[in-house]
Amino acid sequence: MDRNTFTGLLLIAVILLGFTYFMRPSEAELKREQILQDSLKNIAAQVQQPASIDSPAVPAEKIIDSALLSGPFGSALDGEEQLITLENEVLKLTLSTRGGRIASVELKNEKRWNGDPLVLFKGAGNSFGLNLFVNHRNYSTNDLYFVPQPGTGEQSGAAGKAVMRLNYGPDQYIEYIYSLQPDKYLVDFDIRMQGMQQAISPDVSQVNLQWTADLLQQEKDMPAEQRYSTVYYKLDSEVDRLKENKDDEEDLQGPVKWLSFKQHFFTSSLIAETPFQGGKASVVTDVTKENIIKTTSATLAIPFGHQPSENFAMQFYFGPSHFNTLKEVGYDLEDQVQLGWGPLKWINRWVVIPVFNWLDNTNLSYGIIILILTLLLKMVLFPLTYSSYISQAKMRVLKPEMDEIKEKFKDEPTKVQQEYMKLYKSAGVNPLGGCLPMLLQMPILLAFFYFFPSSFELRQESFLWVKDLATYDEFFKFGFEIPILGWDHLSLMCILMTVSTLIYTYMNNQISGVTGQMKYIGYIMPIMFLGFLNSYPAGLNYYYLCANLITFSQQFIIRSFINEDAIHQKLQDNKKRPNANKKSKFQARLEEMMKQQQQQKTKAASRSKK
Numbered sequence: 317m318d319r320n321t322f323t324g325l326l327l328i329a330v331i332l333l334g335f336t337y338f339m340r341p342s343e344a345e346l347k348r349e350q351i352l353q354d355s356l357k358n359i360a361a362q363v364q365q366p367a368s369i370d371s372p373a374v375p376a377e378k379i380i381d382s383a384l385l386s387g388p389f390g391s392a393l394d395g396e397e398q399l400i401t402l403e404n405e406v407l408k409l410t411l412s413t414r415g416g417r418i419a420s421v422e423l424k425n426e427k428r429w430n431g432d433p434l435v436l437f438k439g440a441g442n443s444f445g446l447n448l449f450v451n452h453r454n455y456s457t458n459d460l461y462f463v464p465q466p467g468t469g470e471q472s473g474a475a476g477k478a479v480m481r482l483n484y485g486p487d488q489y490i491e492y493i494y495s496l497q498p499d500k501y502l503v504d505f506d507i508r509m510q511g512m513q514q515a516i517s518p519d520v521s522q523v524n525l526q527w528t529a530d531l532l533q534q535e536k537d538m539p540a541e542q543r544y545s546t547v548y549y550k551l552d553s554e555v556d557r558l559k560e561n562k563d564d565e566e567d568l569q570g571p572v573k574w575l576s577f578k579q580h581f582f583t584s585s586l587i588a589e590t591p592f593q594g595g596k597a598s599v600v601t602d603v604t605k606e607n608i609i610k611t612t613s614a615t616l617a618i619p620f621g622h623q624p625s626e627n628f629a630m631q632f633y634f635g636p637s638h639f640n641t642l643k644e645v646g647y648d649l650e651d652q653v654q655l656g657w658g659p660l661k662w663i664n665r666w667v668v669i670p671v672f673n674w675l676d677n678t679n680l681s682y683g684i685i686i687l688i689l690t691l692l693l694k695m696v697l698f699p700l701t702y703s704s705y706i707s708q709a710k711m712r713v714l715k716p717e718m719d720e721i722k723e724k725f726k727d728e729p730t731k732v733q734q735e736y737m738k739l740y741k742s743a744g745v746n747p748l749g750g751c752l753p754m755l756l757q758m759p760i761l762l763a764f765f766y767f768f769p770s771s772f773e774l775r776q777e778s779f780l781w782v783k784d785l786a787t788y789d790e791f792f793k794f795g796f797e798i799p800i801l802g803w804d805h806l807s808l809m810c811i812l813m814t815v816s817t818l819i820y821t822y823m824n825n826q827i828s829g830v831t832g833q834m835k836y837i838g839y840i841m842p843i844m845f846l847g848f849l850n851s852y853p854a855g856l857n858y859y860y861l862c863a864n865l866i867t868f869s870q871q872f873i874i875r876s877f878i879n880e881d882a883i884h885q886k887l888q889d890n891k892k893r894p895n896a897n898k899k900s901k902f903q904a905r906l907e908e909m910m911k912q913q914q915q916q917k918t919k920a921a922s923r924s925k926k
Contacts, residue, residue, distance in 0.1 A: 336793045388450050391483055395461030398449065402476035405499045407634060410438075416462030416492040417444040418503075421584070421634045427776070429536040429784070436584055436634055437577075440462035441530035441611065446490070446507070446523055446618075457482055457490065465491075486509050501635030502645065505586075506627055513622040522593050522617040529577050529584065533607045533736035537787045538853065542609045544580040544770070547597045549614075550653045555651035558599045565598035569614075574634075577612040578652050581772050581786070583637045586616075587647060589629040593617040595828070638772040639669055656766035663763040676773060683779030686855060690862040698870065699758055758901035761863075768856040782809060809857040810850045816864035816914050822873065 354706035398413040405424070412419040420438035428434050445458030462480035482490040496505035516523070535541045542622075548557045548565075550573040557578075558564040577584045595616040603611055618628050644649040657665040671692065675685045694701070705833055718736060725731040768774065774785040784790040791808030797879035821838040849857055 321398050331510045336643065345665060345877045349727055377682060389455060389460055389482065389484055392460040392462070397461075398602060400478055402478055402494060402583065403661050404476070404496050406501055407496065407503070408632075409494070409496065409503065411478055411494065413462050413480065415443070415445050415458040415465060416482060416812065417458065418494075418632070423582070423635065426582075426636070427789075429533050429776075430726070434582075435532060436579075436582060437529045438531060439530065440621065441528070443526065443528045443537065443604070445526055447526055449517060450484075462492065464566070475806065479862075484512065484515055488515060501633055501641070502630040503634065505630045505632055507618070507630070509620075509626045511624060512626075516620065516622070519661070521620060523620045524595075525592075525616045525618055526614075527575075528611070528613040530603075530605065530608045531577060531579050531610045532614060533609050534582060535580055535787060536784070538609060540581040540769070540787065540851065542601065544654065545578060545610050547599050547612050548576040548578050548583075548598060550574050550648060550651075555648050557652075558597060561601070562597075565596065568592075568595045568597060569894065570594060571882070572616060574649065575612075575616065575650065576646055576649070576652055579609070581637050581647075582635065582641075582776050583597050583633065583652055585633040585649060587633065587645075587649075587855060588616075589631075591618070593619055602636075630859070636772050638852060654766060654770045656763055660766055663760060666769045667762060668767050672767075672771075672773070681779060682774055682777045682785055682855070683782075684860065686785075686859050687862050690859055691866060692797055693760065694866045694870065700756055700866070702874060705878070707870065709878060718740065719829070750816045758825050764859055765856065767854050768859060771855070774853065774855045779854075779858070782854040782858070785858070788851050789854045806851050807854065807857065809854045809861065810852070813849070813857045813861040813864070814842050814846040816861055816868075817845070820864050820867060823868070 348593045400411040402409045408424055409418055409424040421436040423434045426434040445456050448455045462482050465479035465481055475498045478494040480492045491508040493506040546558045546560045552570050572586040573591050574585055597614045600611040639650050639653045655661045715718045721735045722732055777785050788807045789809050790805040792806040
């Protein structure tokens with residue numbers, strides 16, 4: 317044996333001896349293991365010996381439990397579940413001694429779509445607790461029994477408090493402290509660890525908090541509710557979310573201020589006073605359980621400093637996903653309300669919502685509020701509408717001259733475009749003048765596409781035949797689902813919106829004088845929107861209907877005092893200006909480019925003939 321081999325074997329021996337010495341069980345652990353082995357022997361003896369009438373058989377699990385009761389959390393391993401209720405004007409919480417957790421939350425002022433009480437979560441698919449590694453064994457407080465402390469469940473005014481204690485040993489325990497605030501959707505929640513610095517391994521610097529919830533169906537339109545439900549979180553200074561349309565999970569790297577299990581119109585949020593030290597979040601969309609839209613889960617790291625007494629302060633928010641309500645809570649919780657991307661979000665946040673809230677204070681019907689909101693919007697955009705109409709009128713009076721150019725140079729498309737440009741220049745007409753005002757209006761129209769489906773105010777609000785403006789109106793129910801389209805109903809509000817859009821397209825074609833394929837494409841789009849918007853909220857379709865009707869009125873008013881003969885005369889006068897035919901630099905470059913393209917086509921045609 318050479319020296320290197322001998323040295324390696326010696327090092328291995330030293331490591332094995334050290335490992336055996338430092339990892340040997342303590343005397344207390346040896347005693348507990350001996351008790352467990354004795355219990356197992358007793359079980360075996362009882363299996364071999366039939367039980368007499370005077371001494372009934374003792375279940376094996378009870379004997380094993382009796383041995384484990386002397387270990388860590390021994391008194392908490394077995395017990396009977398007790399339920400404790402805390403409530404204020406808006407919330408009703410049910411606490412369970414099993415896990416010391418909130419077992420269910422009811423929003424007292426809200427109802428499900430069918431009129432049943434609105435419960436955010438309940439049942440076996442929900443859990444909340446700490447994962448602890450104590451004495452070489454994993455424990456989940458969700459499975460252990462807590463002891464309510466004196467005063468738990470007592471109401472003080474419209475608020476209540478509960479202290480649930482998980483005993484570990486003499487002067488060693490973990491407490492969950494709940495304080496319900498009066499007339500608010502907030503619940504103060506503290507985790508207090510007393511004397512646990514020796515029980516938890518010294519190399520552990522954080523304790524994981526595990527939270528899982530099955531999101532219950534609250535709305536009639538389950539697919540729409542799934543479309544808006546997922547996990548939101550604030551990581552550092554930005555709010556982000558998991559995907560809504562498929563299963564997703566994310567490792568949360570960095571401080572996490574809050575995390576929410578958000579549904580379409582309601583949310584359950586956990587807010588940390590001192591941010592969590594990272595974690596993990598996931599959402600499962602393919603749920604087979606009845607009335608469950610998704611399953612959400614999160615693991616959040618709580619810092620642990622091995623102090624004799626440690627406290628981690630948090631708050632729950634259980635309530636509506638209402639922009640102003642969430643904004644009052646703070647921490648950017650209102651960013652859970654989907655208002656669109658980029659400029660659409662800012663239009664909704666700083667323009668649409670303030671105006672909508674101002675109108676909401678009038679206590680008018682929400683159908684009337686939407687009408688007034690649309691009218692105000694159209695008034696603000698009227699200058700753009702007027703400009704667009706005038707541009708279309710100019711193009712219409714020039715159409716006879718454009719037709720002559722097209723007929724004269726019908727075999728030279730490039731020449732036609734060049735002559736069009738000369739005509740526009742001499743007459744002082746911008747061919748894009750009718751399009752640009754419409755494009756400037758598009759962000760506002762799209763902003764409403766996000767605003768109405770996310771507006772909590774419209775939930776369960778009726779108008780005319782519509783029972784709920786926040787979902788589709790079932791004017792006609794098929795009783796079966798149409799393949800491909802996925803319809804089982806027809807929305808009257810959507811049909812009226814589609815008809816008004818077709819009429820608007822017809823009128824617009826008459827005004828603009830559009831011909832060819834573009835004339836028919838305008839009629840195809842409303843039909844496509846019918847298939848798309850049939851299952852969208854009636855409030856959104858009602859807004860588009862109001863917008864079309866107001867546009868009809870505006871165009872009728874503009875047309876009544878616009879003299880197209882005067883416009884034509886002005887364009888003819890423009891042609892007589894000294895600089896009418898002077899080309900701009902842009903026009904010169906454009907014509908030069910057209911000439912080059914025409915020359916290339918001519919050369920290509922001559923080569924092909926050869």
